[in-house]
Amino acid sequence: MKPKIWLSSPHMGEKELSYINEAFASNWIAPLGPHVDGFEHDLQTFLGGDVQVAALSSGTAALHLALILLGVGAGDEVICQSMTFAASANPIVYQGALPVFVDSEESTWNMSPDYLEQAIQHRIKLGKKPKAIIVVHLYGMPAQIDRIMEIARFYGIPVVEDAAEALGSSFKGQPLGTFGDIGVLSFNGNKIITTSGGGALVSANGDFIRQARFLATQALDPAPHYQHSQIGYNYRMSNVCAAIGRGQMEVLHQRIRQRRNNFLFYKDALSTISEIQLAEEPSPDYYSNHWLTTILVAESHVTREDLRTALVADNIDCRPLWKPMHLQPVYAGAPYYGGTTSEQLFANGLCLPSGSNLTEADLDRVVGQLVNVYQRQLIQTTLVKN
Numbered sequence: 001m002k003p004k005i006w007l008s009s010p011h012m013g014e015k016e017l018s019y020i021n022e023a024f025a026s027n028w029i030a031p032l033g034p035h036v037d038g039f040e041h042d043l044q045t046f047l048g049g050d051v052q053v054a055a056l057s058s059g060t061a062a063l064h065l066a067l068i069l070l071g072v073g074a075g076d077e078v079i080c081q082s083m084t085f086a087a088s089a090n091p092i093v094y095q096g097a098l099p100v101f102v103d104s105e106e107s108t109w110n111m112s113p114d115y116l117e118q119a120i121q122h123r124i125k126l127g128k129k130p131k132a133i134i135v136v137h138l139y140g141m142p143a144q145i146d147r148i149m150e151i152a153r154f155y156g157i158p159v160v161e162d163a164a165e166a167l168g169s170s171f172k173g174q175p176l177g178t179f180g181d182i183g184v185l186s187f188n189g190n191k192i193i194t195t196s197g198g199g200a201l202v203s204a205n206g207d208f209i210r211q212a213r214f215l216a217t218q219a220l221d222p223a224p225h226y227q228h229s230q231i232g233y234n235y236r237m238s239n240v241c242a243a244i245g246r247g248q249m250e251v252l253h254q255r256i257r258q259r260r261n262n263f264l265f266y267k268d269a270l271s272t273i274s275e276i277q278l279a280e281e282p283s284p285d286y287y288s289n290h291w292l293t294t295i296l297v298a299e300s301h302v303t304r305e306d307l308r309t310a311l312v313a314d315n316i317d318c319r320p321l322w323k324p325m326h327l328q329p330v331y332a333g334a335p336y337y338g339g340t341t342s343e344q345l346f347a348n349g350l351c352l353p354s355g356s357n358l359t360e361a362d363l364d365r366v367v368g369q370l371v372n373v374y375q376r377q378l379i380q381t382t383l384v385k386n
């Protein structure tokens with residue numbers, strides 16, 4: 001068996017261990033501590049300084065706190081991009097609220113502004129104005145965030161920007177995660193940088209950040225005894241995880257370059273196969289970190305499943321695109337606005353190995369398998385004809 005090629009595996013730089021050693025030497029293992037402050041500061045600087053950052057235990061925790069801060073409660077409705085990872089939508093249900101799913105558009109594969117507006121108008125007509133909108137930048141590709149913010153502002157609905165996959169991406173030069181009322185980042189093991197597990201809540205509103213830190217540390221009122229006037233959570237990042245994060249921040253620019261280079265490699269190497277279309281930035285306004293390189297397989301003798309199984313047979317990790325939430329058994333019956341765009345993407349799309357630690361030989365092996373499938377198919381059809 002050839003060695004495994006992973007979809008997106010952790011990629012440490014040179015400094016993570018020395019930051020961890022510092023945490024051990026000072027016995028600042030947990031909770032919080034100076035590396036958490038340092039990591040928050042590094043992120044804030046990276047995002048341009050107009051926002052503040054609260055480091056948390058996961059991106060999912062950040063999404064949950066975001067909804068709490070926006071006042072989402074039992075019986076409320078929250079609009080969410082349908083095509084995404086379940087963690088974007090699940091916190092809506094944690095709050096006892098109802099998710100309303102919206103389809104993607106074809107240029108970025110993210111939330112369709114047209115269907116978003118249709119959903120808002122229809123929910124208002126039914127008697128309930130949505131309490132928040134969750135938009136996602138899938139695979140690092142910026143959504144049409146200017147149009148989405150414009151619509152959200154027009155109707156006075158706050159936006160949660162799920163930038164879990166998009167640290168280092170930008171729209172018209174502005175970093176993703178800084179457009180919404182609240183932005184969310186993830187440092188899970190498969191993301192562009194990792195703290196082994198972690199997330200962050202981003203906002204220009206200092207009250208949100210203070211409140212997020214308060215709720216994330218069990219909502220402890222200032223008193224010598226344990227006193228609580230609100231329900232709290234244990235959602236803060238530990239000092240050891242933040243130590244890894246500080247090391248990762250030093251190589252973030254490099255990681256973005258490496259992921260973007262993967263994309264360019266695939267684009268060049270697959271250019272001869274007209275049936276394979278790579279997800280690309282629709283215009284220079286969009287800058288993707290290309291967290292994952294993704295392809296859409298046009299209908300021909302070769303299907304997405306042919307390609308996926310050929311890669312898996314060669315010990316190459318790959319995944320279909322996210323299965324839309326409105327097609328998930330757990331969300332059957334949730335309202336949905338849109339057509340079949342996300343459904344088609346799910347049926348014909350594939351994520352290729354995209355780690356920043358892949359070698360050129362790894363990438364060649366992936367491309368070789370894909371090319372093989374089309375060549376085998378060509379030979380078979382020629383044989384049949386003769």
Ligand SMILES: *Cc1c(COP(=O)(O)O)cnc(C)c1O
Pocket residue numbers: 057058059060061084085087088136162164165185186187188197198199
């Ligand atoms: C990874 C991810 C999350 C969840 O982040 P965790 O840190 O794993 O909890 C949320 N949304 C999207 C789009 C993600 O890719």
